Amino acid sequence: TKGGRASAPAKVILFGEHFVVYGNPAILASINRRITVDARTIDKEDKIVIRSDIGLAGEYSSSGFKAIEGGTEARSALDPLHSAITQVLVARGKRTGIKVAISSDVPPGIGLGSSAAACVATVAAVNSLFQKKPSRHKICEMAIESERLIHKNSSGADCYISTFGGLIHYSSKAKGFKEIRSKGGLALVVASTGVRHSTGDLVAGVMRFKERNESLFQNLAKQAADICTQAQSAMVSGRRDKLGTLMNENQAILRQIGVSHYKVDDLIDICGKAGALGAKITGAGGGGAVIALAATKQDSARIAARARAAGYESFEVEIDRKGLI
Ligand code: MEV
Numbered sequence: 497t498k499g500g501r502a503s504a505p506a507k508v509i510l511f512g513e514h515f516v517v518y519g520n521p522a523i524l525a526s527i528n529r530r531i532t533v534d535a536r537t538i539d540k541e542d543k544i545v546i547r548s549d550i551g552l553a554g555e556y557s558s559s560g561f562k563a564i565e566g567g568t569e570a571r572s573a574l575d576p577l578h579s580a581i582t583q584v585l586v587a588r589g590k591r592t593g594i595k596v597a598i599s600s601d602v603p604p605g606i607g608l609g610s611s612a613a614a615c616v617a618t619v620a621a622v623n624s625l626f627q628k629k630p631s632r633h634k635i636c637e638m639a640i641e642s643e644r645l646i647h648k649n650s651s652g653a654d655c656y657i658s659t660f661g662g663l664i665h666y667s668s669k670a671k672g673f674k675e676i677r678s679k680g681g682l683a684l685v686v687a688s689t690g691v692r693h694s695t696g697d698l699v700a701g702v703m704r705f706k707e708r709n710e711s712l713f714q715n716l717a718k719q720a721a722d723i724c725t726q727a728q729s730a731m732v733s734g735r736r737d738k739l740g741t742l743m744n745e746n747q748a749i750l751r752q753i754g755v756s757h758y759k760v761d762d763l764i765d766i767c768g769k770a771g772a773l774g775a776k777i778t779g780a781g782g783g784g785a786v787i788a789l790a791a792t793k794q795d796s797a798r799i800a801a802r803a804r805a806a807g808y809e810s811f812e813v814e815i816d817r818k819g820l821i
Contacts, residue, residue, distance in 0.1 A: 497538060498625050499534065499536040500623075501532065501535070501624070502532075502617045502618075502620035502820065503530050503531065503533070503617055503820070504530065504613040504614075504616040504617040504620070504658045504820045505526035505527060505528070505530050505658055505661060505819065505820075506527050506531070506602040506608040506609050506613050507524050507525065507609040507613070507654060507657040508525055508527055508778045509522055509523070509607075509653070509779055509787075510524065510525060511523040511720070511723055511743070512720055512723075513607075513777070513778070513780065513781070514698075514699070514753060514755060514780070514781075515716075515717045515720045515721065516651040516653050516667075516668055517650075517651045517668070517699055517702070518717060519667065519668055519669035520667070520669075520717055520721050520724070521665060521666065521721055521725075522665075522666050522667075522724065523663070523664070523665055523676065523728065523731075524653055524657040524666055525662070525663045526657050526662060526816040526817075526819060527813040527814065527815065527816055528814040528815075529602045529813070530602070530613070530816075531600045531613040531617050532600075533596060533597070533617040533618050533621040534599075534621065535581075535595070535596045535597075535621040536594070536625070537592045537594060537595075538594065538595050539593060540557075540593040541591055541592060541593055542557050542558045542593065543593040543594075544578055544581055544582070544593065544595075544596075545564075545595045545596070546577050546596045547564070547595075547596070547598065548573070548598040548599075548614075549599045549600060550600060551565055551566050552565060552569060552574060553565040553566065553570060553574075554571065554574045556578050572646060573604075573611070575646065576611065576615055576642045576643055577598075577614060577642070579642040580618040580622070581594050581596065581618060581622050583619070583638050583642060584622040584638065585622070587630075596621065604692070605692035605694075606689070606690075606693070606779070606784040606785040607693070607778050607779020607780050607781065607784035608686070608779065608785060611643065611647075611654075611695075612643055612654030612658050615642045615655060616639040616658045616659050616820055617820070618639075618642075619635050619638045619639050620635050620820055632659050632819075632820060635659060635820065636652075636655050636659040636660075639655040639658075639659065640652045646696055647696040647699065649696075649699050649700075649703070651666075653666050657819075658820065661817055661818050661819025661820070662675055663682075663815055676731050676732065677732060678732065679731070679732060680734045681815075682736075682789065683790040683791065683792055684787060684788070684790070684812065684813045684815075685767065685796045685810060685811070686786070686810065687763050687799075687800070687803040687809070688784070688810065689759035689762075689784060689785070689786070689808065690759070690783075690808065691759055691784065692783065692784075693780055693782040693783050695779070698780040698781060698782045702755065705754055706753075716749050716752060716753060719745075719749055720746060720749050723742050723745055723746050723749075726742055727739060727742045727743075736773055736791055737791075739773065739774065739789055740772065740773025740774030741774060743773075743774030743776045744775070746776050747764065747774075747776035750777050755782050756781060756782075757781065757782055757783045759783060760781065760783070760784075760786055762806075763808060764786060764788075766802055766806050767786065767802075767803065770798050770799040770801075770802040770803075771791070771798060771799060772788040772789060772795075773789045773790065773791055774788070775787065775788035775789070793812075796812045
């Protein structure tokens with residue numbers, strides 16, 4: 497048997513989630529929390545075994561899927577990874593069994609992109625079992641394809657940031673991204689409502705909102721795009737206060753399209769009172785996680801501590817520059 501390993505970072509969306517699905521821009525950063533995937537070949541040709549340290553495990557064979565751990569939840573979490581593995585095998589023209597072990601320090605289902613990171617790292621780890629490394633672009637495209645099994649309208653943003661890392665401006669319309677050179681660091685805090693969500697369901701909900709409120713939606717999308725443009729220049733010129741204000745404005749728009757949650761409001765209030773310059777949902781919302789911007793490292797430590805004291809999981813995050821490794 498042969499073995500290979502790859503690791504991909506989780507992410508935060510600083511601006512533009514949901515609207516990015518419709519071709520609008522978004523600003524994302526990868527963070528210092530990772531998913532690591534170990535892959536190896538096994539003798540049983542038709543067998544794919546996937547095991548994750550968050551208590552999900554299953555086995556795919558010619559007779560179908562069997563959950564080993566985690567029951568029905570295992571199936572929906574593992575199907576995209578199974579698709580990632582078979583895509584690589586088909587692309588490489590290989591017939592072999594594969595065993596994959598996933599380890600994660602990313603809280604799942606709260607908008608930090610753990611499923612995209614798992615897809616990216618799985619594609620890369622399985623590829624590394626064979627000769628010739630595909631480009632990062634190719635890996636990213638395969639990961640997006642497999643992510644679409646659970647979230648069919650994915651903008652691809654999560655897989656892009658997880659593959660390439662850093663702080664980027666992404667547009668799904670252009671399928672392109674640009675590195676943003678921010679002046680000074682960004683002191684960021686993630687706080688989780690503890691309410692898990694399905695990205696696919698939330699994106700579908702926003703689509704229904706759009707269908708019923710077409711002109712309002714277009715108007716909000718335009719405002720969100722404007723906020724992205726302004727945020728990018730605030731980052732480049734190091735105007736943190738402005739950036740915080742823009743996060744609050746972005747949050748007001750997300751509230752209007754129905755993806756906020758009363759616990760999000762509670763967390764935003766806690767972060768604000770602890771000195772955050774701005775705070776908003778990060779990712780799909782509907783609960784999930786909040787991202788807050790602080791003026792200094794000292795402030796971000798205090799914000800995270802206050803959120804924890806109120807009973808929410810919270811931690812400071814650094815921007816990861818490496819992406820997929
Ligand atoms: C999820 O992390 C981000 C969304 O914009 C969905 C997507 O971009 O595919 C809500």
